Amino acid sequence: MLTLLKNSIENLKGHKLRLIVAFIWIITGITSVVFVSSVGNAMSQVFKQSFQTIDSKTAIVYFESADSNTNESLLTPFLSSDLQELQTVEGVEKIKSSNKPLTDVISFGDENLYNGNVSYFNQNTSASFASSLTHKYKVVKGRALNASDAGKKVVVIDTFTKETLFEKSDPIGKGITIGRLNFEVVGVCDADSVYDPVDKKFRKKGSFDNVPPYSVVPNDMYNFLSGKNIKTGAINYISVTVKDGFDIPTVAKGVANKMSELHPKLEGEYKVRDQNTIQKSTEAMTKGIDKFVLVITIVAMFVGGIGIMNIMYVSVMERSKEIGIRRALGAKPSTIMYQFLVESVFITSCGGVLGIIVGYAVTIYSKNIMPFRPIPSFNSFLYSFLAIVITGIVFGLVPAHKASKVDPIKIIYK
Template sequence: MITLIKNSLANLKGHKLRLAIAFIWIIIGITSVVFVSSMGNAMSAVFKQSFKTIAPRAAIIYFEPSDDAFKTNQILFDPFSSSDVQILKTLDGVEKIETSDKYVSSTPTLGSSNDVYSDITYFDKIGSGAFVPSTDAKYKVTKGRSLTPADDGKRVIVLESNVVKDMFEDENPIGKGVTIKGLTYEVVGVLDSDTVYDPVEKGFKKRTPFDTSVPSSVVPEVSYNIISGKIANNSSINQVIVTVAEGFEISNVSDSIISELTSLHPNIMGEYKVQDRSSIQKSTEEMTKGIDKTVRLITIIAMVVGGVGIMNIMYVSVMERSKEIGIRRALGAKPRSILFQFLIESVFITTCGGVLGVIVGYAVTIYSKNFLPFKPIPSINTFLYSFIAIVLTGIIFGLVPALKASKVDPVKIIYK
């Protein structure tokens, strides 16, 4: 066996360029697997953290308007009122009720925690959007002007371009007034929704799928506090968070709350719905499973590509060394020895390439933390899984050319 290993290493040493190409194939495959897996770990961690913020015995009751509500402008009516909250507190199983002006989301978000959402109206046109305070915002203006410290306390807004397209179409929005939570704001600028600020490069870049920040309109800080509810402006309630008392089923209490709200607002166009910890957990688990499937698919593709490359290289090696194989067979070498020699070469290539791939993959993952919106999380399991997968790939894909080499007819080769 030691002789076989020495012969294998000597042969590989004589074909350095071929060996380098094989290493590049493997390193690219392993690096992509490690990086994508680390990204998946990071996204799963974010989703799970968002899930933990929901109290174990809490349910979020929200209202989903129907299409007719949008057509008749009934969406402008509040689906909840202060009196509703007082009535709901008297229901069996309700321990505590909190109100919020934010809109419920069916899945955890990766956006900025400063983003708040509200309806925007312009005459008969109704839209919605996210808002950030001018003190935190870095944005690129395509029309009009940006906000300045002199705008503090004024009702002015820099609308993001997606909202402008939906609400104003070809009309110039500058100088027009839009209504947000009962107050009118003058549009003084339009910001580019397709660009984001890169804190590393300290400049603006085109938005990519990896940029998870939400395109947001910009308002002065006082206006932001009004929209977000930090400063009371009106009694607008968009959802209620119900804490269910011990001994009561969350689903039963939620059903009774929805039934009560429906009876309190019999003519409202839409439906009251519930979102509890279990539904958010289900969404989180589905996302995590989707991420895992994507990682597995990329792993398989990377391993197949690397394996095909190794198999081709080993086939070339078998063809080049057919004379050598024939002579060794004529001198008494067993087919098993020939088979093991080529398998050793294949496994050696994949093992060394796998180690280099893990190192490069870890380096790329660590470096990517500087410019990604969330931090990739490399794991020992990923490294071991990738390493074992590539070694098995070397054995599987190296077996075919090794078998071909072991079945060489020495008579035909020598007298060819």
């Protein structure tokens, strides 16, 4: 085997241009596989992060009016008194009401943001606000909020809000009005940065980061502004947490039926959105991405394999006399076949390693221009290498078999 490898290297040295062309074929294919696989990993991570806060034991029950022209503000599909009644439904562990817009749930928006009006003298705008306990932020001026700010009306405004209200002036130490409360600006955070939980650091926000700019206030102030500490108000939907051992869709449907009994005169239907079903949909999307990556791998390997097979065919034709002489001197057909097969695998293996290196470099560079950070993995490198080696064997087998069938007498006396 070692002798065959040495002979292969010597033969390839005499055809450097052909070797370079072969490497270009392979490197291009492997680079595309590594890059697409890394992008697929990143997209899967984005989907998982989008739904990581969803409790698999929780379902959403909401009301959908039968008449789209009905003024929903006149309807009262949920009452505070309903919550106690719903606790009697078998399998219910906890019932939680929310006065957030239903669209926040249906579209999977960030429920932990409060949208309000902000003003500084005659300058007015609307902004989103987050709790310092739930959202990370990158301070670019002033200071961040800390534990001593609890109960204080202080805020770290985002750069977008800063430019709108203060333009070029320094906002630190100045007072702004959020809703009807006055807050002191103690810092400014970057509206174009988002925290990446994979790298555990901030990066520039991309088009796939569906996160609006937000300012940050202490947690108790956020609860006050958003009304989370107020038990009254219109209820837009309820969250149903199911006890262990009970079927989530069945319990949630039981809650919806109970609501229909409590409000029989309403023209419409109580519907269920099962969070566990949402997670299954996410897993299905992830599997779809994996299948897409597999298709790209097969296409890239097929194209690269065709290139290798053509190159090996040319090599067999050019070296037909060499093959005839070796056969005449007693070389077995299997030895000739192994010789060309080893050359094919050697080319694909070396090209595969180079392709992985180039693919990794392209992936790392692309994070500066992609809307999200591609995530290369050891498995993608391993699978790519194994795929290209198998490609070398499969597509090198036909030319190798052709070489082993060369008739030495016809070649020598040709």
